[in-house]
Amino acid sequence: MLEIRNLVVKIADEDKQILNGLSLTVNDGEVAAIMGPNGSGKSTLSYVIAGKEDYEVLDGEILLDGQNVLEMEADARAAAGIFLAFQYPLEIPGVATMTFLKAAMNAQRRARGEAELLTPDFIKAVNGAADRLGIAKDMLRRPLNVGFSGGEKKRMEILQMALLQPSMCILDETDSGLDIDALRIVADGVNALRDPKRGFLVITHYQRLLDHIVPDTVHVMSKGRIVKSGGKELALELEKNGYAGYADAA
Amino acid sequence: MSIVTPLKTAAEQALSAQFSAAKAELPGALPVRKLREDAFAGFEAKGLPHRRLESWRYTDLRGLLREAKPLADKASVTPAVTACLAELAFEGVRLVLIDGAFSADLSTLDAVPPGVTIQPLSEALVSTREDLIRILAGPGIAQIDTGLMLNTALMRDGVFIEIAEGTELAQPIAIVSLASGEDERAIFHRSVVVAGKGVKATIVEIGEGVGPHASQVNGAIVFETGDESDVQHLRIVSRAVPETVQVQTLMATVGANAKFESFALVCEAATLRQQYFVEYAGEHSEIGLRGVNLLGGQEHSDVTLVMDHAVPHGVSREMFKNIIGGEATGVFQGKVIVRKYAQKTDGGMKSNTLLLNDGATMFNKPELEIFADDVVCGHGATVAQMDGEQLFYLMARGLPRPQAEALVLQAFAGEAVEFVQDESLRGMVMGRIESWLAKRDGSSLASTV
Numbered sequence: 001m002l003e004i005r006n007l008v009v010k011i012a013d014e015d016k017q018i019l020n021g022l023s024l025t026v027n028d029g030e031v032a033a034i035m036g037p038n039g040s041g042k043s044t045l046s047y048v049i050a051g052k053e054d055y056e057v058l059d060g061e062i063l064l065d066g067q068n069v070l071e072m073e074a075d076a077r078a079a080a081g082i083f084l085a086f087q088y089p090l091e092i093p094g095v096a097t098m099t100f101l102k103a104a105m106n107a108q109r110r111a112r113g114e115a116e117l118l119t120p121d122f123i124k125a126v127n128g129a130a131d132r133l134g135i136a137k138d139m140l141r142r143p144l145n146v147g148f149s150g151g152e153k154k155r156m157e158i159l160q161m162a163l164l165q166p167s168m169c170i171l172d173e174t175d176s177g178l179d180i181d182a183l184r185i186v187a188d189g190v191n192a193l194r195d196p197k198r199g200f201l202v203i204t205h206y207q208r209l210l211d212h213i214v215p216d217t218v219h220v221m222s223k224g225r226i227v228k229s230g231g232k233e234l235a236l237e238l239e240k241n242g243y244a245g246y247a248d249a250a
Numbered sequence: 251m252s253i254v255t256p257l258k259t260a261a262e263q264a265l266s267a268q269f270s271a272a273k274a275e276l277p278g279a280l281p282v283r284k285l286r287e288d289a290f291a292g293f294e295a296k297g298l299p300h301r302r303l304e305s306w307r308y309t310d311l312r313g314l315l316r317e318a319k320p321l322a323d324k325a326s327v328t329p330a331v332t333a334c335l336a337e338l339a340f341e342g343v344r345l346v347l348i349d350g351a352f353s354a355d356l357s358t359l360d361a362v363p364p365g366v367t368i369q370p371l372s373e374a375l376v377s378t379r380e381d382l383i384r385i386l387a388g389p390g391i392a393q394i395d396t397g398l399m400l401n402t403a404l405m406r407d408g409v410f411i412e413i414a415e416g417t418e419l420a421q422p423i424a425i426v427s428l429a430s431g432e433d434e435r436a437i438f439h440r441s442v443v444v445a446g447k448g449v450k451a452t453i454v455e456i457g458e459g460v461g462p463h464a465s466q467v468n469g470a471i472v473f474e475t476g477d478e479s480d481v482q483h484l485r486i487v488s489r490a491v492p493e494t495v496q497v498q499t500l501m502a503t504v505g506a507n508a509k510f511e512s513f514a515l516v517c518e519a520a521t522l523r524q525q526y527f528v529e530y531a532g533e534h535s536e537i538g539l540r541g542v543n544l545l546g547g548q549e550h551s552d553v554t555l556v557m558d559h560a561v562p563h564g565v566s567r568e569m570f571k572n573i574i575g576g577e578a579t580g581v582f583q584g585k586v587i588v589r590k591y592a593q594k595t596d597g598g599m600k601s602n603t604l605l606l607n608d609g610a611t612m613f614n615k616p617e618l619e620i621f622a623d624d625v626v627c628g629h630g631a632t633v634a635q636m637d638g639e640q641l642f643y644l645m646a647r648g649l650p651r652p653q654a655e656a657l658v659l660q661a662f663a664g665e666a667v668e669f670v671q672d673e674s675l676r677g678m679v680m681g682r683i684e685s686w687l688a689k690r691d692g693s694s695l696a697s698t699v
Contacts, residue, residue, distance in 0.1 A: 094661025
């Protein structure tokens with residue numbers, strides 16, 4: 001379970017405050033969607049949960065299963081179960097995708113005191129997940145995300161999510177840059193991971209993604225706070241009326 | 251015009267005394283003796299290179315050599331040397347220099363394949379072959395360098411490798427040069443590789459030192475490669491005893507329609523100056539000079555190169571990757587000369603540096619001297635920190651910071667290492683880089699699947 005309480009965050013090197021007392025709870029098994037206009041702080045929220053250093057937390061806490069993660073580095077948060085699917089996955093030239101996947105899986109296993117994966121088990125796991133997401137073997141042989149299309153990068157994010165089996169998945173604008181077919185593949189990949197023990201925080205601008213990944217709860221974010229929460233019908237209302245009505249609510 | 255007589259430093263005076271005392275017993279027939287005398291006269295007129303000389307601006311050898319250590323005149327095969335050699339086994343031919351002297355006993359001469367002739371340089375110097383002086387001298391652009399003049403004057407031994415026309419070697423020939431460190435020594439060695447037309451060969455040079463004492467090393471290697479040849483050179487300079495000061499000169503004259511590729515890995519090399527003097531002797535040849543410098547502590551690594559496009563249709567590529575931590579200093583000076591008639595030259599030069607902390611320094615000085623009017627030449631020098639976004643991405647997947655950094659650094663260096671064509675040598679280079687990175691942060695790196 002992810003609990004965010006009264007989170008106040010600014011950009012580290014500037015006086016600009018982005019999150020202004022944000023509170024949100026995502027229960028195990030819940031798919032929560034966050035919608036909001038550009039600049040409302042959605043991506044910042046995802047980075048702060050994952051542990052990016054460019055931000056300064058002025059107040060509040062983030063608890064994962066009761067444990068405050070704000071003191072932990074990004075790698076420790078990942079090992080604790082947080083996974084951020086990036087809006088813009090980074091290209092890392094020179095690092096083979098398979099090398100990276102194995103390093104990530106084993107690093108998390110080590111951090112949890114588990115034995116490292118044997119290579120045959122690892123390859124079997126990757127191949128199985130890649131098949132389900134329609135990822136060609138050729139992509140796995142290339143350097144991480146280098147020369148991948150937007151859709152391929154997003155699929156690679158979901159592949160990592162499937163392999164790392166996190167307890168809290170954050171999807172930051174995973175639908176951006178995807179055509180309808182790619183969107184369906186990515187959504188199917190996410191839906192396959194839905195589990196009573198796993199929470200999802202789906203950040204998006206558009207209702208479209210939520211047709212494929214149907215949320216349990218929808219939260220509207222504006223000016224760094226959650227200004228309205230409701231069921232999946234809230235997303236449809238937003239699609240119809242836009243965010244204008246919420247700009248002042250913050 | 252006023253004549254300035256520079257004051258000689260203690261090291262310069264000692265070198266003069268050493269040359270006077272040693273010249274009678276340094277190996278060489280009459281023409282070689284004259285070559286030595288001329289070189290030493292050239293050195294004496296200019297003195298040790300210092301920072302007011304443009305080509306030595308960032309490596310003040312005069313300041314670095316407080317004293318000239320005694321000339322090494324014997325090889326000390328200590329237990330540490332034997333242990334070090336055991337780690338540097340090669341399947342093919344391994345030629346061993348200890349304190350600059352060729353050791354037939356420690357070399358694997360029975361593995362020398364047909365078409366290859368190997369002779370200690372000290373023997374070649376006393377031979378009467380007519381082209382000896384020309385080969386030893388190397389390209390014209392090298393002749394003004396005083397570091398090289400000292401080597402010419404005082405070179406004692408090395409290996410002279412000749413590869414006959416059309417020979418294709420299945421395995422590399424390795425030259426392993428160790429400084430025994432038994433006492434303080436100055437080591438002057440030179441090796442020569444003459445590759446005939448159509449030769450395919452890989453030459454490996456490994457330079458290391460064992461303790462306890464630091465040495466002064468002045469080494470040179472001369473390549474003369476024939477038309478249609480493909481010669482690969484790999485150099486690893488590492489594990490130098492702290493306080494070691496080295497100058498390593500590479501000279502190459504490359505024939506027509508040929509390929510020459512050199513790659514140098516520098517790690518734990520104390521103070522090192524590598525200089526390259528390379529010229530095209532024929533058209534339509536491709537030359538690549540690349541390297542990785544891994545620096546930490548107080549280390550200093552200078553790569554200075556002169557690429558002389560003397561003929562048309564030459565292709566040259568330089569790529570040096572520097573990872574600098576501690577209070578170390580890296581230097582890259584690359585000069586590409588395109589002579590008036592060298593039309594259709596295609597040159598590209600890159601120096602990329604990652605500074606790991608505030609105390610690290612990098613000097614870049616690319617120079618293009620283009621006298622032809624139909625050429626493509628470019629250069630780029632970057633100095634940056636590690637990419638924080640990349641590190642965050644890797645850490646968000648669970649990689650601890652040291653491992654994430656190592657992966658990014660390995661990838662950065664790997665771009666140049668790719669050009670080492672021999673797979674097992676490439677693996678050796680990556681292995682050295684991985685262990686340097688692991689030592690840096692104590693983490694174990696991801697193994698490749």
